[in-house]
Amino acid sequence: MKTYVANSESRERNWLLVDATGLTLGRLATQIADALRGKRKPEYTPHVDTGDFVVVINAEKISVTGNKRAEKLYHRHSGYPGGLKTRTLEEMLERRPEEVLRLAVKGMLPRNRLARKQITKLKIYAGPEHPHTAQQPQPMEIKS
Template identity: 50%
Template sequence: MKFTQMAKANEIERDWIVIDATDKVFGRIITEVASILRGKTKPYYTPHVDCGDYVVIINASKAKFSGTKLETKNYYTHSGYFGSTKTHKMSDMFENNPEKLYKLSTRGMLPKTTLGKNMLKKLKVYAGSEHPHTAQIKG
């Protein structure tokens, strides 16, 4: 009889992947990043184990958007108190803090559990081309 092999957390090797966002579509970058963080690009993917790689996104402020999303899309926050709903335009978030926008968009594609929170911690986003993770990246 053959059994399916499940990956164990202590046997997983993690790589560092650098993605340059210059002139790439924002949504395509995010879906690629989510699958890498989840570990779906590896042959030993296991849903209940964090088997993804570290992802470094550089030049985050140079991504493109398709359609009119940049002008029309809004993000909402609510603290739980009455009347505390706040609206943030996507264009303002992209200009002021693109790192937060990338993390917020990626979080929506990951599991809504502590496993998803640990996966999101492996995402590093930088608006420019400089990043402090050159020592971890091979090749």
């Protein structure tokens, strides 16, 4: 019996649709990260991109537990002295709700070249509209 190893010719990529309305940020992000890596498929291979494309709609309606809207902080640095900028989750959701979910999913992927390719398969939209209807995305099953 030979060990099966997926390659770029044999992989099958599907399009999945997720409605983020009322879903918890971290729990949703782990499931999206697994779908992007291909861990939900029996032919998962760690060094090959076997994952699916994921389209997330209604990212602005995501929920968090506890007092995270006021207390969770996002930092970025310009590279200059005194260039540290900090925003709360509430401010991030007001300005760019897509970025909140993208950063959560990115933090759950490994730090390597393959993960940088996999995060490009994530398409996030704040509202209910998305331009990927031609790909006919199937609803992704979210485990509670």
